[in-house]
Amino acid sequence: MSFLPSRRFVLIALPAGLFASTAHASGGSKTAAEPSVRLASVGIPVIRDRQVVNYLFLSIRINLSMTAPEGKLRELEPMFRDTVIRVSHKISFGQADRHDKLDEPRFKSVMMGEFTKIAGAGNIKSIDILSQSPKKHLG
Template identity: 40%
Template sequence: MDRRALIALAPLALIAAPARASAPKKPAAAATDGQYVDLAPVALPIIVRGLLVNYVFASVRIQLSAMANTSKLRTKEPYFRDALVRAAHRSPFFTLATDYTKIDEAKVKAVLLREAIAIGGAKEVKGVAVLSQSPKKRTGLPTLR
């Protein structure tokens, strides 16, 4: 580069340095989320009038208390997932009457919270969150009730 160009750009570099330093820093994602156990995606059946019409693949997170033993509870992930699958196949409890491509998140949270507390303990489990839903089929479904 030319010496004149370097001299001309030097004041601009000095002005830009404080602006970069004062930019707000984003908190780390792990610090804001707390402790949790993510379940492997689970296929939950959508049953209408006794017939299986669709599956919805759901990713679920069990939120733990601050004092929970995270490593111990992460080893119990298959038990949490099994409890969710068993509840979903017991009856068409998670089927939404208004949309056969989604599950009823409130019911999933309630059922899995009860099961997670039974598996992990009331002092360990804080809540449940449904992170994502992905239906197997989007078309060719029966008409809504």
């Protein structure tokens, strides 16, 4: 005896199957995220005349290339954060005229080179500063 589905089953199951497959396909494209490493919040000093005049607390996302080993690079998040702190004690990344704002272009330029040393050439696409918050605000 062979199994043949009834007409009623086919008429009910076919539209349901089509709906499920289109819902899955559209949901998959929306949830596909760009590969990245998000660093835990990090505080960096702003230095003027060899004195710490403020701290900036940053939230940073490192955007990876599509071929980068995302899992491996996420495991290196503490190294990326350590590099931000270490370099920020050598170079002040506060804006020249304001010590409560980050000089983003300079920060990104320097950190791109430093992060590439950790991640390897061709693995980092860009760096985003998601938020910055100074300890002291200028009035």
